[in-house]
Structure formats: structure tokens, C-alpha cells
Amino acid sequence: MNISKPTYHQKSLSCPISLQKIQSVPVAGFKFCHLVQLHDREAFSRIDELWSTLHVLYVVTAGQVRIISAQGKLTLNAGSAVVRQAGNLLQHENKRGSLSPIQGIAIAFDSTNEQLFWPFGLPVPIVGRNLTDRAVELVQACTKGLDSSPFRPHMLFYELLDMLQDHVAHSAHEDHSWLDSVLRHIHQMYTQPLTRDQLARDANVSPEHFSREFKKHTGLTFVEYVTRLRIRMAQEHLLFSNPTLQEIAQLTGYRDTFYLSRKFKQMVGSAPTHYRKMPKKIVSLTYNYTASLLALGHTPHMGAVASWMEEKRGEQGQINLEPFEQHSEYELVKHPELIANAQPDVIIGYAPHPASDELRLIAPTILMPFEELDWQEQLLHLGRITGLESNAQALLNRYHQLEQEANHVLDQWMEGTRGSAVCMFMIGEDGAYIYGHGWGRASHVLYQSLGFTPPSRMEQDGQLLTGYIHVPLSEIHLYAADHMFVAFSEDAGEREILDDLLNQESWGTLPAVRERRVYEIDADMFYGFDPLSVMEQLQHIMHHLTS
Numbered sequence: 001m002n003i004s005k006p007t008y009h010q011k012s013l014s015c016p017i018s019l020q021k022i023q024s025v026p027v028a029g030f031k032f033c034h035l036v037q038l039h040d041r042e043a044f045s046r047i048d049e050l051w052s053t054l055h056v057l058y059v060v061t062a063g064q065v066r067i068i069s070a071q072g073k074l075t076l077n078a079g080s081a082v083v084r085q086a087g088n089l090l091q092h093e094n095k096r097g098s099l100s101p102i103q104g105i106a107i108a109f110d111s112t113n114e115q116l117f118w119p120f121g122l123p124v125p126i127v128g129r130n131l132t133d134r135a136v137e138l139v140q141a142c143t144k145g146l147d148s149s150p151f152r153p154h155m156l157f158y159e160l161l162d163m164l165q166d167h168v169a170h171s172a173h174e175d176h177s178w179l180d181s182v183l184r185h186i187h188q189m190y191t192q193p194l195t196r197d198q199l200a201r202d203a204n205v206s207p208e209h210f211s212r213e214f215k216k217h218t219g220l221t222f223v224e225y226v227t228r229l230r231i232r233m234a235q236e237h238l239l240f241s242n243p244t245l246q247e248i249a250q251l252t253g254y255r256d257t258f259y260l261s262r263k264f265k266q267m268v269g270s271a272p273t274h275y276r277k278m279p280k281k282i283v284s285l286t287y288n289y290t291a292s293l294l295a296l297g298h299t300p301h302m303g304a305v306a307s308w309m310e311e312k313r314g315e316q317g318q319i320n321l322e323p324f325e326q327h328s329e330y331e332l333v334k335h336p337e338l339i340a341n342a343q344p345d346v347i348i349g350y351a352p353h354p355a356s357d358e359l360r361l362i363a364p365t366i367l368m369p370f371e372e373l374d375w376q377e378q379l380l381h382l383g384r385i386t387g388l389e390s391n392a393q394a395l396l397n398r399y400h401q402l403e404q405e406a407n408h409v410l411d412q413w414m415e416g417t418r419g420s421a422v423c424m425f426m427i428g429e430d431g432a433y434i435y436g437h438g439w440g441r442a443s444h445v446l447y448q449s450l451g452f453t454p455p456s457r458m459e460q461d462g463q464l465l466t467g468y469i470h471v472p473l474s475e476i477h478l479y480a481a482d483h484m485f486v487a488f489s490e491d492a493g494e495r496e497i498l499d500d501l502l503n504q505e506s507w508g509t510l511p512a513v514r515e516r517r518v519y520e521i522d523a524d525m526f527y528g529f530d531p532l533s534v535m536e537q538l539q540h541i542m543h544h545l546t547s
Helices: 010-016 041-050 127-144 154-172 177-188 196-203 209-220 221-241 245-252 257-268 287-297 308-313 331-333 338-340 356-362 375-386 387-413 443-449 456-460 475-481 492-502 531-546
Strands: 030-038 055-062 064-069 072-077 079-085 101-110 282-284 303-305 325-327 346-351 364-369 419-425 431-437 469-471 484-488 518-521
Touching: 010 346, 030 041, 030 127, 030 154, 041 055, 041 101, 055 072, 055 127, 055 331, 072 079, 079 127, 101 127, 101 154, 127 154, 177 196, 177 209, 177 221, 196 221, 209 221, 209 356, 221 245, 221 257, 221 356, 221 364, 221 375, 245 257, 282 287, 287 303, 287 375, 287 387, 287 531, 303 331, 303 338, 325 331, 331 338, 338 356, 346 356, 356 364, 364 375, 375 387, 375 443, 375 531, 387 443, 387 531, 419 443, 419 475, 431 475, 443 531, 456 475, 469 475, 475 492, 484 531, 518 531
Parallel strands: 282 303, 282 346, 303 325, 346 364, 419 484, 484 518
Antiparallel strands: 030 101, 055 079, 055 101, 064 072, 419 431, 431 469
16 A cells, blocks of 8 residues: 655745744733722812822713813813823812712723823813713623623723724814814804804804815704704793793894794794794603603603602502603713604703703703702793693692691691701712702702701801712711711612721710611602602601601
8 A cells, every 4th residue: 555655845844934024012001900980079089189190081971070180171071081191180170050960980090111102192071972881881891890701891991092092193183173163152152143254264264164064064054053053042942931032032143033933933833932832842861850740740752760760650650651762861961862863842951961062953952050940940940841830830839738737747846946957878988978958869858948957067068058078988977967867878788888887986976876866768769859759758857757
């Protein structure tokens, strides 16, 4: 039997692969160190100081925060981010105003090479939906702990850095800062005469380039954009108050009321005088406004809904209300296309909103300042918008009746003296949140309706009228009051930490603790400031005080 010999290709053996074609892998350059979720404005300052020697990426997932860098002031809205280099701290601006509650993510990382070139430029707000999504994925990967791959958090972190570098490179090649300035000017000066040629001159671009880029960026011509904005503002004025046609013309930049009426009817399909009576599809961007609409008897077309609302609707026999499209507040901020696809007649939410200009082009947008209007004023405005003013007033009358009855009982029970009271929401080893007059959580029930005073320390901290404060565990006893309403975490580990606190002398010697005037409350029940939630909170507070 013949056995064939293997054939060797001498040429392949004599020509080894060229090492010059093998590429070395670039050094990653940065190391992922820490991640924390932020639940208040003060946390941004604390984290910045704590991680001063590290680079930090801040991602805002809800609300708004104002910070100050060496280059000036920055405003970060939901869906935006900022990177600051190690050593260059971002000062938190403590100015109070129309800010909505802030939540976010802070990611600390370090350089693996001291000579490494910093690639991300000066601190500027970065807006990118994919960036926010990836940051949320990173949080989820880190919280899974041992149940997740140890490599996934690092993979997501490097994807984030890659997105940041792409954003910087893209911004450097595509400068539309002049167009951003033009749009800001239009939204600030829409009541004044505006012309394309003048704005093009101010932006130092040709009228033709101005028109081309404007249409490409907004999807509308300059004239269409300004007309839509003015008519949207006319709709908002009609929804929020009861102006005359002449007043609307002055408020929206039209000198001719006949021209205003014609443009209004072309866009809206109704004359201004009939607009308020038209049925409207409403999108509610916040949990509390969705709950308030349902309490008024109006089912929104789309709304932000939380789990506590579903339970409340079931308990109160409202589960058979018309179905509507439901999302979280975060989803509605992150995906404005959901709102656009719903084709609403009105959008309602808190002021300020990061995408108010974008929303206003979809539909008239009523944004109410969270800190400046109490829940009763907000409810009356919602009643006016929906045409259900009588329902809103009936709910308020019902609340005022409960309020009057409660004060009559307390006058007898406490012999006319109220003393101090406080609502504390414990969050484990991170401490607790304590709320002032204007932030819900039943603080307005205690201080405005029932006449209790806040802890003296809150006045000292400047949190008496509006706002809230985060208090570390070691300082909670400083905010004690004669009556303390406390929401405890349901997490077993966090509850164990709090039990250790409750066994400490600083807590056990408090008069409210010794005299059994510490009352446990349900955090979900005390979340909302819609009329049904507030009535329920009042009744639970009275139950605790008189039991």
C-alpha cells in the first residue's frame, strides 16, 4: 500500500507573517472608580468635593440643577450631562426658584497615565439621549452586583467615554451656535417684529444660508416657526387666563386682531373666542398632575403614572376610568417623540422644563412653577384648562371642610397649642429628607392647614418656606419636633441601619420619642399633592395625633 507523503509549501515557511502588520492595542487611559445616584441638589456639591481628585461625569435624569464652573454658569436639565476634570470643582448654585426636584447619576473615574491628554474639553452641558440611556444601564449593571457579569459595568463605562469623545468631535466640526442663539432670541422676543434678514445679519450669515440651516434644523421655515410659536402662546394665554382678543394680540406680537384670528383659526381649527370650550387631548408630564386630572374627572390622553397612583385608583373605586397611555416621568422627558406621536391638544407639566421650546412646537404647553404655586392654585389652573373649574372648586371645598373639622378637634385635643411638627423620609444610611412648605409630602398639611410650626433648625437652614433638605443620619436628631411623622424604608438592610440609629442616645432621649409622639407613615401615601392624596394625608395625620 502506497502512503502518500504530505506536501509542504516551502514558500509559506520561508515567508513568515510580517510583524509590521500587527497593531498594538491602545491603552484605555481611564479607570472606572465609583458610581452613585443623586436624589437632591445638595448631593451634587457633596459628591464634587468628595471626588475632587477624580474626573466626574454628571448625568441628570430628572429635574434641573444649576452649577458654576471657572468658565461661567451651567444649567443642566433632564437628559443632559457634564464632565469635569479632576481638580476643577463645579460649585453648586443654591439659588431657589422655579426648579423641579433633581435626580441624577455621578460617575467618578481616574487617569491611568498622568501624561494622558484630557479629551473632553471645558465643562459644557452635553445633551444626548443615548448617553443618558447608557448611564442608566450602567447603574443597573452596578446594582445587580454578583448576579451580573463583572465586565459589563466597565464595558458600559467605556461606551460612555466613547460617546463623549464622539460628541466633542462632532461639535467641533458642526458649529450651530449661531442658530441656537437665533432660536433663543426668537423665543425671548416673539412679541417684537422679527425678520429673517435682520436675524441673519445679527448671526453673521447670509439670508440664504440662514433659511437653509433653519429649515434643516427645525423642519419649518422661519415664518412658519415664528407663526407657530405666537399662536401656541395665544393658546396658552387663553387656557391660563381669560384675556380679550386685543390683549392676546399685544401678548403675541400681532398688531392686527383680524390677522391674529385668521392665523389662529388656520392652525387651531377654531376661533380664539371658541377655543377654550373645545374638548382637548391632554398629555400630563408629572405624576401629580395626572392624579389631579383623574380626581377632577378628566382622563388624560397620555400621562405619567406611578405605582402609588394605581393603588389609590383601585382603593377609591376609580379603576374603571377610561384607559390612557401611561409612562414614567423619566420616559416622557427622555422620549419627546412619544408626546409628538400622541398629537395632544395641550401639554402640562412643571416649570422649568428642559424641552419647553420643543414641546411648544408640538402643542400649547402649560408649565407651572413647582415652588411658587401651592397645590390648590395648581388644581384651580388644571380645572380651568379642562373646563372643570366647578369640580376643582368642589374638591377644594371638601378639603377645606375636612381642614376645618380637623382644627376644631385639635383645638380641643391640644387646648389650642399646636407646637412643632416635621415629616421625615428615611433613606437608610444616607440619612433622611425633610420638606418645607412648598414641596408636598404633607408638609403643607402640617404647616398651612393645621398650624404646626417647623423645627427651629429648618428656619436656621433657610428651608422654612420652600424646598427640602437632606440630613445625614448623625444630624437627624437636630431636626426633632414635638410631633414627628417618619417614613421608614422597606428594605431590610436599610431598616437594620435605621434600627441602630433608633437605639442611639441622641434619638432615644428626644421628647417626641420618650412621649410616644413619633408616628410611622407610608412614603407612597405621602408622596402626592393631588386633592385625593392630600385629603388622605390629612386624615392619616389626624388619626395619628388623636389615637
